[in-house]
Amino acid sequence: MAAGVPARDRLAAAAWDELTQAWVLASRTRLAVVAQDGEVRQSRRWLEVDGGAWDPDSDVLRVTWVDGTTPTRWKFTGPGAHTFTDVFRDRVNASVVLVREVDLGPGRRTRVAIRKDLATRELVDQVVPGRGVRPDDHELRDQVAVARTTLRDQTGLPPLGA
Numbered sequence: 001m002a003a004g005v006p007a008r009d010r011l012a013a014a015a016w017d018e019l020t021q022a023w024v025l026a027s028r029t030r031l032a033v034v035a036q037d038g039e040v041r042q043s044r045r046w047l048e049v050d051g052g053a054w055d056p057d058s059d060v061l062r063v064t065w066v067d068g069t070t071p072t073r074w075k076f077t078g079p080g081a082h083t084f085t086d087v088f089r090d091r092v093n094a095s096v097v098l099v100r101e102v103d104l105g106p107g108r109r110t111r112v113a114i115r116k117d118l119a120t121r122e123l124v125d126q127v128v129p130g131r132g133v134r135p136d137d138h139e140l141r142d143q144v145a146v147a148r149t150t151l152r153d154q155t156g157l158p159p160l161g162a
Contacts, residue, residue, distance in 0.1 A: 005025060005027045005030070005032070006027065006029060006030060006119065009027045009028050009029050009030065009119070010027060010028050011025060011026070011027050012026045012027060012028055012087045012091070013025075013026040013080060013083045013084040013086075013087035013088075014026070014080055014084065015074070015076040015078060015080040015081050015083075015084035016076065016078045016080070017033070017074040017075060017076065018075040018076075018077060019073060019074060019075045020033065020041075020074070021035075021036070022034060022035045022036065022041060023035075023036075024074050024076075024084065026084060026087045026088055026091060028091070028118060029045065029046065029117075029118040029119035030043055030044065030045055030046065030119070031043070031044050031045075031046060031049060031088075031091070032044075044065075045095075045117055045118070045119070046091045046092055046094065046095040046118050047066070047095045047115035047116065047117055047118075047124060047126070048065060048066050048067065049063060049064075049065065049066070049091075049092050049095075050063075050064040050065055050066045050128060051063075051064050051092065052064070052085075052088055052089070052092065054085050058075070059075055059076055059077045059081065060073050060074065060075050060076075061073070061074045061075075061076060061084075061085060061088065066126055066128055068128075068129075091118070094116075094118060095115050095116050095117075095118055096113060096114075096115055096116075097113075097114040097115060097116050097123060097155055098113065098114045098151050098154060098155060099111060099112070099113045099114075100112045100113075100147045100150070100151055102140065102143045102144050102147050104137075104139060104140050104143065106132070107130070107131070107132035107133060107134070108130075108133065108137060108139075108140050109129075109130035109131075109133070110127060110128065110129045110130055110133060110140060110144050111126075111127075111128045111130070112125070112126070112127055112128075112144055112147040112148050112151055113125070113126045113128070113151070114126075114151050114152070114154075114155045114157070123155055123156075123157055125148055125151060125152055125157065127144055127148065145160075148160065
């Protein structure tokens with residue numbers, strides 16, 4: 001991996017982040033943060049990105065992660081900012097195959113998705129609980145299981161436990 005871009009991949013966009021003083025790179029298959037000295041601080045597959053929100057007033061891109069870790073904020077004001085945000089949206093969307101929202105009311109929402117690893121083309125199912133979801137909500141858990149089974153069947157993934 002050279003400067004955060006895996007071999008046989010290609011850089012699609014780069015933007016300088018004023019908050020971390022590092023380059024944020026969007027390749028065809030990954031999102032990476034690289035320090036000025038070339039140290040790769042972060043490198044994630046696009047399917048690990050839950051989403052992003054661009055605030056044009058502050059020039060900040062707020063990124064949320066599927067694993068629920070603290071959202072990341074990058075401040076882009078340079079010439080590559082808009083190209084980067086366009087590529088960011090395109091790559092996240094390219095990794096989404098199917099999505100189903102299980103919504104049983106406030107505090108009882110979970111998103112189930114089939115995402116694609118853009119490097120390997122492997123399909124992965126993801127369950128992303130919404131805010132306030134309780135682990136002991138059996139009805140929600142059962143509905144999520146139905147959604148996972150349905151999406152896996154629709155995409156040709158083997159049944160859970162198979």
